[in-house]
Amino acid sequence: LVASSTVRRSVLSSTAVRALATGGMPAGMATPPGTGVPTMASTAGPHAGATKLDANGNVWFPRAGVDLDLLKGAIIDAGAALQADHPGFHDKAYRERRARIAQRAYDYKFGDPLPDCDYTKEEDTVWSIVYDKLTALYPTHACNEYLQCLPKMGYTRERNPQISSISNVLY
Numbered sequence: 589l590v591a592s593s594t595v596r597r598s599v600l601s602s603t604a605v606r607a608l609a610t611g612g613m614p615a616g617m618a619t620p621p622g623t624g625v626p627t628m629a630s631t632a633g634p635h636a637g638a639t640k641l642d643a644n645g646n647v648w649f650p651r652a653g654v655d656l657d658l659l660k661g662a663i664i665d666a667g668a669a670l671q672a673d674h675p676g677f678h679d680k681a682y683r684e685r686r687a688r689i690a691q692r693a694y695d696y697k698f699g700d701p702l703p704d705c706d707y708t709k710e711e712d713t714v715w716s717i718v719y720d721k722l723t724a725l726y727p728t729h730a731c732n733e734y735l736q737c738l739p740k741m742g743y744t745r746e747r748n749p750q751i752s753s754i755s756n757v758l759y
Contacts, residue, residue, distance in 0.1 A: 653698045660694055702752040712747050719745040 642648040650656050676682035692703045707715070723745075726735060741757055743749050 657698050660696075702750075702755055704750045704752055705748070707748045715748040716745045719743065 650659065670677045670683065676686065689705060692705070696703060726738075730738075741749070742753060
């Protein structure tokens with residue numbers, strides 16, 4: 589079974605398998621409150637402990653949209669876990685902004701309207717630079733299907749795209 593969301597894999601010990609088979613919880617596993625979905629703990633990788641197991645000890649994955657709400661705590665980082673070598677590690681304003689954006693994502697529940705992000709002027713300027721660089725590469729690097737669908741997305745170089753707008757086009 590996958591022990592974490594990293595490439596590293598491990599095999600559950602026979603003791604752990606017996607514990608699962610009898611309804612117990614082997615060492616290193618816990619059931620997050622209210623989820624009923626056990627989590628295998630891991631100490632390695634950026635998503636340590638993110639792999640979930642079902643009641644039969646099989647790797648669990650979301651089968652319905654509402655199941656995604658069970659995963660967000662394992663994948664949303666509000667800024668506290670930045671590594672010391674991250675460019676924003678010592679930038680209080682950056683960390684606070686990152687925390688606010690992450691909180692919006694964490695508060696989102698499947699089926700709610702997707703929240704927009706209030707991008708700053710500086711972020712929109714960065715988007716414009718990226719947009720110009722990428723669109724210059726499209727003729728030689730983008731497939732025909734991408735090029736045919738791109739106008740429908742409504743991207744502009746002036747403003748970062750919002751996830752709600754992208755989602756409305758895709759769904």
